[in-house]
Amino acid sequence: MKFRSLPVLAAMLALPVLAAEEPKVPPGDAVAIFAGGCFWCVESDFDKVPGVVATISGYTGGHKVDPSYQEVSSGTTGHAESVEVIYDPKKVTYEHLLDVFWVSVDPTVKDRQFCDTGNQYRTAIFYSNDEQRRAAEESKKKIEATKPFKAPIVTEITMAGTFYPAETYHQDFYLKNPVRYKFYRTGCGRDARLKELWGARAGAH
DSSP: OOOOOHHHHHHHHTOOOOBOOOOOOOTTOEEEEEEESOHHHHHHHHHTSTTEEEEEEEEESSSOSSOOHHHHHTTOSOOEEEEEEEEOTTTSOHHHHHHHHHTTSOTTSSSEETTEESGGGOEEEEESSHHHHHHHHHHHHHHHHHOSSOSOOOOEEEEOOOOEEOBGGGTTHHHHSHHHHHHHHHHTTHHHHHHHHHGGGTTOO
């Protein structure tokens, strides 16, 4: 079941469909990029993490330059709904962000997260350098050894390409439209499935 539609949401919110500007990363801060299905939910999860400075919903991992939500939703651009996480490494480590990522997604399914289906909803860790790649691979090994379920991990670990910020109405959607966001997240069964997979670890920050 689909809960989102670009024309319907834009009309309901009465907001212009404009791409958001990517904020500059403050000196001393760092960037991590994750794909975990609906970027509204991923944004909400990472905003709760102490040390996270900002989150930006967007698209990456595909071939289309400067894609729109409608294009990405068609599943033809190769992009995944993703979130760029700007964080202060003095307050939170990349390794901890990886830990948060794993228990915030269902890493057992390919090209799908909860009620959303298509390669645009795949789970992925997009690394920016060798240090992040090694950390991501080590975290995957740790999760594979400690996961409380039998299904294999299919989340991809791949080099980051260009990150395109999503339209402005997607940014901080869970804050600007809390009722609609809660309806979507609950109706999609996200938290119920996470609890089923991870137990008490689900949503740990």
